[in-house]
Amino acid sequence: MKRESLIQAFSQLGIVLRNIGEKKPWNNFEIGVTESEYNQLITTIEKLKHHNGWYTEPMVRKAMLNLGSALETDHLVSWCSKYTFTSQPKTIAVIMAGNIPLVGFHDFLCVLLSGNKVLAKMSSEDDKLLPVLVEFLVCFYPEIRKYISFSSRNMKGFDAVIATGSNTSFLHFEQYFSKYPHIFRKNRTSVAVLSGRETGAELMSLGSDIFDFFGRGCRSVSHLLLPESYDINKVFEHIVHQGEVINNKKYGNNYDYNKAVHLMNQEKLLDNNFVLMKETKDLHSPLGMIYYHFYNDLTEVYDYLEQHKGAIQCSIGLNGLPFGTAQCPALDDYADQVDTMKWLSKLS
Numbered sequence: 001m002k003r004e005s006l007i008q009a010f011s012q013l014g015i016v017l018r019n020i021g022e023k024k025p026w027n028n029f030e031i032g033v034t035e036s037e038y039n040q041l042i043t044t045i046e047k048l049k050h051h052n053g054w055y056t057e058p059m060v061r062k063a064m065l066n067l068g069s070a071l072e073t074d075h076l077v078s079w080c081s082k083y084t085f086t087s088q089p090k091t092i093a094v095i096m097a098g099n100i101p102l103v104g105f106h107d108f109l110c111v112l113l114s115g116n117k118v119l120a121k122m123s124s125e126d127d128k129l130l131p132v133l134v135e136f137l138v139c140f141y142p143e144i145r146k147y148i149s150f151s152s153r154n155m156k157g158f159d160a161v162i163a164t165g166s167n168t169s170f171l172h173f174e175q176y177f178s179k180y181p182h183i184f185r186k187n188r189t190s191v192a193v194l195s196g197r198e199t200g201a202e203l204m205s206l207g208s209d210i211f212d213f214f215g216r217g218c219r220s221v222s223h224l225l226l227p228e229s230y231d232i233n234k235v236f237e238h239i240v241h242q243g244e245v246i247n248n249k250k251y252g253n254n255y256d257y258n259k260a261v262h263l264m265n266q267e268k269l270l271d272n273n274f275v276l277m278k279e280t281k282d283l284h285s286p287l288g289m290i291y292y293h294f295y296n297d298l299t300e301v302y303d304y305l306e307q308h309k310g311a312i313q314c315s316i317g318l319n320g321l322p323f324g325t326a327q328c329p330a331l332d333d334y335a336d337q338v339d340t341m342k343w344l345s346k347l348s
Contacts, residue, residue, distance in 0.1 A: 003085045007076045009141035014071025021065025053250045063101040066328050079331040083341045086115035093155050095163035098123025100213040107162045114344040117147045188218040193318040196227040203238035205324030211242040212327045214251045218313040219326045222285040224292040246274035255288030
């Protein structure tokens, strides 16, 4: 394969994903996509909610828009220029999670743009979209088909492993794949640090950082660090537009369950009928809840972030990423801060 041709194929796919994400109809693309192929992808998206209740059409389209925004030619060229492209491809087994749509796509992209072959084992929760996108890539660059394969059972014939899952899955990864060169990932979450000077627009954007994909991603904010004496009602007031999440049956069940448990235990909660807030320094909040705690000065903030750095994917707000961008990582914003492309380039 040629990297230039791969970049062109992925940039063409990016055009499709951006149009899908923006709910645009087929418009006679000059990149080899027929109306039938485009509409097939739309049909797949519309049916996903019956396969996985978390994968609502708006959330799937949002995931595609985020991916498509990264897959622009200039972004891809600049990113790839920092890494070598192997002339002796290895087969990389990529074990994908299924918590949000296409969450394993970045690993898939890294393997191919490093010149290697990908053996993908998809989660049963997210096994419908990627095969359709692969067909688009093959349309754009037929040679790529020889570099992509899927496994539904025991994987064989691979040289290295990239595996993402829960803390429990991590133990299995270590048991079965530790003898291979590997990247293993487990549970992470994200935080937001407020200064108290946020605008209303910023607080509304924080709502997206919390509720996009129903808070199920490692980049979803599950804990707020607030300055002492901060009025928590400001947060409630500016995330009220996210209230429709409660209409998702799976999210609603989590909300109801956690509310019942905490009320039975007589624990203090704040409740706005679609999300619960609890004051605690614990990092990982369950779905349907947001944890928060107050800090006196920035030293306390830095200490908290340092203490939990192994479990925090990203920090939003003060000295972190802009509000509203948690789910829009750049190509070089690697999971767990491990440079996947650099790791792939050093495989021997």
